[in-house]
Amino acid sequence: MSFQDNTTESTGPSTDSVVEPTAGVGGTETTPEADTIIESRDLNVYYNDAQALRDVSMEIPEKRVTALIGPSGCGKSTYLRCLNRMNDLIDAARVEGEVRFRGKNVYDDDVDPVALRRKIGMVFQEPNPFPKSIYDNVAYGLRVQGKDDDLDEKVETALRRAALWEEVKDQLDSSGLDLSGGQQQRLCIARAIAADPEVVLMDEPASALDPIATSKIEDLIDDLASEYTVVIVTHNMQQAARISDQTAVFLTGGELVEFDDTSKIFENPDDQRVEDYITGKFG
Numbered sequence: 001m002s003f004q005d006n007t008t009e010s011t012g013p014s015t016d017s018v019v020e021p022t023a024g025v026g027g028t029e030t031t032p033e034a035d036t037i038i039e040s041r042d043l044n045v046y047y048n049d050a051q052a053l054r055d056v057s058m059e060i061p062e063k064r065v066t067a068l069i070g071p072s073g074c075g076k077s078t079y080l081r082c083l084n085r086m087n088d089l090i091d092a093a094r095v096e097g098e099v100r101f102r103g104k105n106v107y108d109d110d111v112d113p114v115a116l117r118r119k120i121g122m123v124f125q126e127p128n129p130f131p132k133s134i135y136d137n138v139a140y141g142l143r144v145q146g147k148d149d150d151l152d153e154k155v156e157t158a159l160r161r162a163a164l165w166e167e168v169k170d171q172l173d174s175s176g177l178d179l180s181g182g183q184q185q186r187l188c189i190a191r192a193i194a195a196d197p198e199v200v201l202m203d204e205p206a207s208a209l210d211p212i213a214t215s216k217i218e219d220l221i222d223d224l225a226s227e228y229t230v231v232i233v234t235h236n237m238q239q240a241a242r243i244s245d246q247t248a249v250f251l252t253g254g255e256l257v258e259f260d261d262t263s264k265i266f267e268n269p270d271d272q273r274v275e276d277y278i279t280g281k282f283g
Ligand SMILES: Nc1ncnc2c1ncn2[C@@H]1O[C@H](COP(=O)(O)OP(=O)(O)OP(=O)(O)O)[C@@H](O)[C@H]1O
Pocket: 047, 052, 070, 071, 072, 073, 074, 075, 076, 077, 078, 079, 090, 092
Protein backbone atom coordinates (compact mmCIF):
# COMPACT_ATOMS: atom_id res chain seq x y z
CA MET A 1 0.00 0.00 0.00
CA SER A 2 2.44 2.61 -1.05
CA PHE A 3 1.89 5.79 -2.95
CA GLN A 4 4.46 4.71 -5.49
CA ASP A 5 2.62 1.52 -6.33
CA ASN A 6 -0.49 3.48 -6.71
CA THR A 7 0.97 5.84 -9.26
CA THR A 8 1.20 2.94 -11.64
CA GLU A 9 -2.55 2.68 -11.84
CA SER A 10 -4.25 4.18 -14.79
CA THR A 11 -5.41 7.63 -13.92
CA GLY A 12 -8.17 7.82 -16.48
CA PRO A 13 -8.92 10.95 -18.38
CA SER A 14 -9.37 13.31 -15.45
CA THR A 15 -5.97 14.35 -14.22
CA ASP A 16 -5.05 17.25 -12.04
CA SER A 17 -8.68 18.11 -11.47
CA VAL A 18 -7.88 19.37 -8.00
CA VAL A 19 -4.89 21.13 -8.34
CA GLU A 20 -4.26 24.25 -10.27
CA PRO A 21 -2.77 26.89 -8.01
CA THR A 22 -4.94 29.90 -7.51
CA ALA A 23 -4.01 32.74 -9.83
CA GLY A 24 -1.96 35.34 -8.09
CA VAL A 25 -0.45 32.99 -5.54
CA GLY A 26 3.30 32.72 -5.55
CA GLY A 27 4.36 36.34 -5.71
CA THR A 28 7.94 37.00 -4.79
CA GLU A 29 7.30 39.33 -1.88
CA THR A 30 7.75 37.73 1.49
CA THR A 31 4.88 38.29 3.83
CA PRO A 32 4.97 37.20 7.44
CA GLU A 33 1.57 35.55 7.15
CA ALA A 34 1.63 32.48 4.92
CA ASP A 35 -1.38 31.50 2.86
CA THR A 36 -3.23 28.40 3.90
CA ILE A 37 -2.63 25.57 1.44
CA ILE A 38 -4.45 22.75 3.21
CA GLU A 39 -7.28 23.05 5.66
CA SER A 40 -9.04 20.24 7.51
CA ARG A 41 -12.51 20.90 8.83
CA ASP A 42 -14.12 18.74 11.48
CA LEU A 43 -12.20 15.72 10.33
CA ASN A 44 -13.28 12.47 11.95
CA VAL A 45 -11.69 9.17 11.05
CA TYR A 46 -12.80 5.72 12.13
CA TYR A 47 -11.20 2.33 11.65
CA ASN A 48 -14.29 0.13 11.72
CA ASP A 49 -15.95 1.37 14.93
CA ALA A 50 -12.87 2.79 16.61
CA GLN A 51 -12.45 6.54 16.28
CA ALA A 52 -8.89 7.62 15.47
CA LEU A 53 -9.38 11.36 14.88
CA ARG A 54 -11.91 13.64 16.51
CA ASP A 55 -13.12 16.87 14.91
CA VAL A 56 -9.70 17.95 13.74
CA SER A 57 -9.73 21.40 12.18
CA MET A 58 -6.42 22.88 11.18
CA GLU A 59 -5.00 25.30 8.63
CA ILE A 60 -1.62 24.34 7.23
CA PRO A 61 0.43 27.28 5.96
CA GLU A 62 2.05 27.23 2.54
CA LYS A 63 5.82 26.89 2.22
CA ARG A 64 6.31 26.29 5.88
CA VAL A 65 7.23 23.22 7.89
CA THR A 66 4.37 21.98 10.06
CA ALA A 67 5.19 19.30 12.62
CA LEU A 68 2.66 16.84 14.02
CA ILE A 69 3.60 15.49 17.43
CA GLY A 70 1.93 13.43 20.12
CA PRO A 71 2.03 10.04 21.79
CA SER A 72 1.87 6.77 19.91
CA GLY A 73 -1.59 5.95 18.61
CA CYS A 74 -2.93 9.52 18.81
CA GLY A 75 -3.62 9.65 15.08
CA LYS A 76 -0.68 11.51 13.55
CA SER A 77 -0.16 9.07 10.69
CA THR A 78 -3.89 8.85 10.19
CA TYR A 79 -4.09 12.62 9.85
CA LEU A 80 -1.19 12.74 7.43
CA ARG A 81 -2.76 10.04 5.27
CA CYS A 82 -6.04 11.95 5.11
CA LEU A 83 -4.33 14.86 3.41
CA ASN A 84 -3.60 12.97 0.19
CA ARG A 85 -6.26 10.29 0.60
CA MET A 86 -3.85 7.49 1.39
CA ASN A 87 -6.50 6.26 3.83
CA ASP A 88 -8.56 5.30 0.77
CA LEU A 89 -6.22 2.34 0.55
CA ILE A 90 -7.17 1.08 4.02
CA ASP A 91 -10.44 -0.81 3.85
CA ALA A 92 -11.35 -0.29 7.49
CA ALA A 93 -10.86 3.47 7.36
CA ARG A 94 -13.80 5.85 7.08
CA VAL A 95 -13.28 9.60 6.79
CA GLU A 96 -15.88 12.25 7.65
CA GLY A 97 -15.43 15.97 7.28
CA GLU A 98 -13.37 17.91 4.79
CA VAL A 99 -9.81 18.35 3.71
CA ARG A 100 -9.46 21.38 1.49
CA PHE A 101 -6.40 21.69 -0.73
CA ARG A 102 -6.31 25.19 -2.17
CA GLY A 103 -9.97 25.44 -1.30
CA LYS A 104 -11.10 22.25 -3.02
CA ASN A 105 -12.33 19.37 -0.88
CA VAL A 106 -10.09 16.45 -1.80
CA TYR A 107 -12.89 14.05 -0.88
CA ASP A 108 -15.20 15.43 -3.58
CA ASP A 109 -16.27 12.83 -6.12
CA ASP A 110 -14.51 14.55 -8.99
CA VAL A 111 -11.08 14.44 -7.37
CA ASP A 112 -8.69 11.89 -8.79
CA PRO A 113 -6.64 10.57 -5.85
CA VAL A 114 -3.72 9.65 -8.06
CA ALA A 115 -3.45 13.19 -9.40
CA LEU A 116 -3.88 14.48 -5.86
CA ARG A 117 -0.95 12.37 -4.66
CA ARG A 118 1.25 13.90 -7.32
CA LYS A 119 0.53 17.29 -5.81
CA ILE A 120 0.77 16.01 -2.25
CA GLY A 121 3.58 13.47 -2.19
CA MET A 122 4.67 11.28 0.68
CA VAL A 123 7.88 9.99 2.24
CA PHE A 124 7.69 7.09 4.68
CA GLN A 125 9.49 6.10 7.84
CA GLU A 126 11.53 3.30 6.28
CA PRO A 127 13.37 4.31 3.12
CA ASN A 128 11.74 2.34 0.32
CA PRO A 129 13.60 2.83 -2.96
CA PHE A 130 12.52 0.66 -5.84
CA PRO A 131 14.93 -2.15 -6.76
CA LYS A 132 16.08 -0.06 -9.69
CA SER A 133 18.96 2.24 -10.45
CA ILE A 134 19.27 5.59 -8.69
CA TYR A 135 18.41 7.30 -11.97
CA ASP A 136 15.35 5.15 -12.60
CA ASN A 137 14.06 5.68 -9.07
CA VAL A 138 13.93 9.42 -9.62
CA ALA A 139 12.75 9.18 -13.24
CA TYR A 140 10.00 6.70 -12.41
CA GLY A 141 7.11 9.06 -11.71
CA LEU A 142 8.05 11.35 -14.58
CA ARG A 143 8.00 8.42 -17.00
CA VAL A 144 4.65 7.22 -15.67
CA GLN A 145 3.26 10.67 -16.31
CA GLY A 146 4.81 10.87 -19.77
CA LYS A 147 6.90 13.87 -18.65
CA ASP A 148 10.09 12.28 -19.89
CA ASP A 149 11.48 15.14 -21.94
CA ASP A 150 14.72 16.55 -20.53
CA LEU A 151 14.77 13.62 -18.16
CA ASP A 152 18.48 13.88 -17.33
CA GLU A 153 18.04 17.47 -16.27
CA LYS A 154 14.96 16.75 -14.19
CA VAL A 155 16.65 13.83 -12.45
CA GLU A 156 19.66 15.99 -11.66
CA THR A 157 17.50 18.81 -10.36
CA ALA A 158 15.55 16.50 -8.06
CA LEU A 159 18.74 14.88 -6.75
CA ARG A 160 20.28 18.30 -6.15
CA ARG A 161 17.20 19.50 -4.29
CA ALA A 162 17.35 16.37 -2.19
CA ALA A 163 21.01 17.13 -1.38
CA LEU A 164 22.13 13.82 -2.86
CA TRP A 165 23.54 14.75 -6.27
CA GLU A 166 27.16 15.23 -5.24
CA GLU A 167 27.20 11.84 -3.57
CA VAL A 168 25.69 9.85 -6.43
CA LYS A 169 26.39 11.71 -9.68
CA ASP A 170 29.02 9.15 -10.72
CA GLN A 171 26.92 6.10 -9.93
CA LEU A 172 23.49 6.89 -11.28
CA ASP A 173 23.25 3.40 -12.76
CA SER A 174 23.87 1.64 -9.44
CA SER A 175 20.95 0.23 -7.54
CA GLY A 176 19.16 2.56 -5.15
CA LEU A 177 19.23 -0.29 -2.67
CA ASP A 178 23.03 -0.14 -2.46
CA LEU A 179 22.95 3.31 -0.87
CA SER A 180 23.15 3.90 2.88
CA GLY A 181 19.91 4.30 4.80
CA GLY A 182 20.24 8.07 4.92
CA GLN A 183 21.05 8.25 1.22
CA GLN A 184 18.12 5.98 0.45
CA GLN A 185 15.82 8.32 2.34
CA ARG A 186 17.14 11.31 0.39
CA LEU A 187 16.63 9.28 -2.79
CA CYS A 188 13.00 8.76 -1.75
CA ILE A 189 12.69 12.49 -1.16
CA ALA A 190 14.19 13.10 -4.63
CA ARG A 191 11.67 10.66 -6.07
CA ALA A 192 8.83 12.43 -4.28
CA ILE A 193 9.84 15.90 -5.46
CA ALA A 194 10.73 14.89 -9.03
CA ALA A 195 7.01 14.83 -9.79
CA ASP A 196 6.93 18.49 -8.75
CA PRO A 197 4.47 18.31 -5.85
CA GLU A 198 3.36 21.31 -3.85
CA VAL A 199 3.24 19.50 -0.54
CA VAL A 200 5.52 16.80 0.84
CA LEU A 201 4.18 14.68 3.70
CA MET A 202 6.78 12.90 5.80
CA ASP A 203 5.96 10.29 8.40
CA GLU A 204 8.90 10.04 10.79
CA PRO A 205 11.37 10.25 7.89
CA ALA A 206 14.46 10.17 10.07
CA SER A 207 13.53 7.75 12.81
CA ALA A 208 15.35 4.84 11.17
CA LEU A 209 18.52 6.87 10.64
CA ASP A 210 21.67 7.61 12.63
CA PRO A 211 22.31 11.13 13.98
CA ILE A 212 24.43 12.30 11.04
CA ALA A 213 21.95 11.09 8.44
CA THR A 214 19.17 12.60 10.55
CA SER A 215 20.87 15.93 10.61
CA LYS A 216 21.22 15.86 6.80
CA ILE A 217 17.51 15.15 6.46
CA GLU A 218 16.73 18.01 8.84
CA ASP A 219 18.86 20.42 6.83
CA LEU A 220 17.17 19.21 3.70
CA ILE A 221 13.69 19.77 5.12
CA ASP A 222 14.68 23.29 6.03
CA ASP A 223 15.79 23.90 2.42
CA LEU A 224 12.69 22.29 0.95
CA ALA A 225 10.44 24.69 2.80
CA SER A 226 11.52 27.52 0.53
CA GLU A 227 9.74 25.77 -2.33
CA TYR A 228 7.38 23.24 -0.83
CA THR A 229 4.99 22.89 2.04
CA VAL A 230 6.24 20.20 4.38
CA VAL A 231 4.10 18.36 6.91
CA ILE A 232 6.16 16.07 9.10
CA VAL A 233 5.30 13.61 11.83
CA THR A 234 8.03 13.18 14.38
CA HIS A 235 8.43 11.60 17.81
CA ASN A 236 11.48 13.67 18.41
CA MET A 237 10.59 16.88 20.23
CA GLN A 238 13.96 18.48 19.62
CA GLN A 239 13.55 17.76 15.95
CA ALA A 240 10.12 19.35 15.87
CA ALA A 241 11.47 22.36 17.73
CA ARG A 242 14.46 22.64 15.39
CA ILE A 243 12.85 22.27 12.02
CA SER A 244 9.22 23.33 12.16
CA ASP A 245 7.50 26.68 11.98
CA GLN A 246 4.19 25.43 13.33
CA THR A 247 3.49 22.51 15.60
CA ALA A 248 0.27 20.57 16.05
CA VAL A 249 -0.04 18.52 19.22
CA PHE A 250 -2.36 15.54 19.11
CA LEU A 251 -3.22 13.62 22.23
CA THR A 252 -4.66 10.21 22.90
CA GLY A 253 -8.14 9.88 21.50
CA GLY A 254 -7.29 11.63 18.26
CA GLU A 255 -7.87 15.16 19.44
CA LEU A 256 -5.85 18.09 18.17
CA VAL A 257 -5.14 19.84 21.44
CA GLU A 258 -3.08 22.80 20.34
CA PHE A 259 -1.73 24.17 17.08
CA ASP A 260 0.45 27.25 17.01
CA ASP A 261 3.86 28.64 16.21
CA THR A 262 6.47 26.12 17.26
CA SER A 263 8.13 28.57 19.63
CA LYS A 264 4.82 29.17 21.40
CA ILE A 265 4.09 25.45 21.70
CA PHE A 266 7.48 24.68 23.17
CA GLU A 267 7.93 27.74 25.34
CA ASN A 268 4.50 28.70 26.52
CA PRO A 269 1.69 26.35 25.49
CA ASP A 270 -1.85 27.25 26.48
CA ASP A 271 -2.92 23.74 27.36
CA GLN A 272 -1.58 22.04 30.48
CA ARG A 273 -1.69 18.66 28.74
CA VAL A 274 0.62 19.99 26.03
CA GLU A 275 3.00 21.29 28.67
CA ASP A 276 2.96 17.90 30.39
CA TYR A 277 3.55 16.08 27.13
CA ILE A 278 6.40 18.30 26.05
CA THR A 279 8.13 18.16 29.38
CA GLY A 280 7.86 14.39 29.34
CA LYS A 281 5.30 13.92 32.10
CA PHE A 282 3.44 11.50 29.91
CA GLY A 283 3.44 9.98 26.44
N1 LIG B 1 -4.99 0.23 9.36
C1 LIG B 1 -5.54 0.38 10.57
N2 LIG B 1 -6.56 -0.44 10.94
C2 LIG B 1 -7.13 -0.30 12.17
N3 LIG B 1 -6.76 0.62 13.08
C3 LIG B 1 -5.78 1.45 12.76
C4 LIG B 1 -5.11 1.38 11.50
N4 LIG B 1 -4.16 2.33 11.46
C5 LIG B 1 -4.23 2.97 12.64
N5 LIG B 1 -5.19 2.44 13.42
C6 LIG B 1 -5.55 2.89 14.78
O1 LIG B 1 -5.82 4.28 14.76
C7 LIG B 1 -5.24 4.95 15.87
C8 LIG B 1 -4.28 6.02 15.37
O2 LIG B 1 -3.19 5.37 14.70
P1 LIG B 1 -2.03 6.17 13.98
O3 LIG B 1 -1.20 5.17 13.30
O4 LIG B 1 -2.62 7.25 13.18
O5 LIG B 1 -1.26 6.80 15.24
P2 LIG B 1 0.13 7.54 15.31
O6 LIG B 1 -0.10 8.78 16.11
O7 LIG B 1 0.72 7.68 13.97
O8 LIG B 1 1.01 6.52 16.18
P3 LIG B 1 2.59 6.21 16.11
O9 LIG B 1 3.24 7.38 16.76
O10 LIG B 1 2.72 4.98 16.92
O11 LIG B 1 2.97 6.03 14.68
C9 LIG B 1 -4.58 3.86 16.71
O12 LIG B 1 -5.47 3.49 17.72
C10 LIG B 1 -4.37 2.73 15.73
O13 LIG B 1 -4.43 1.50 16.38
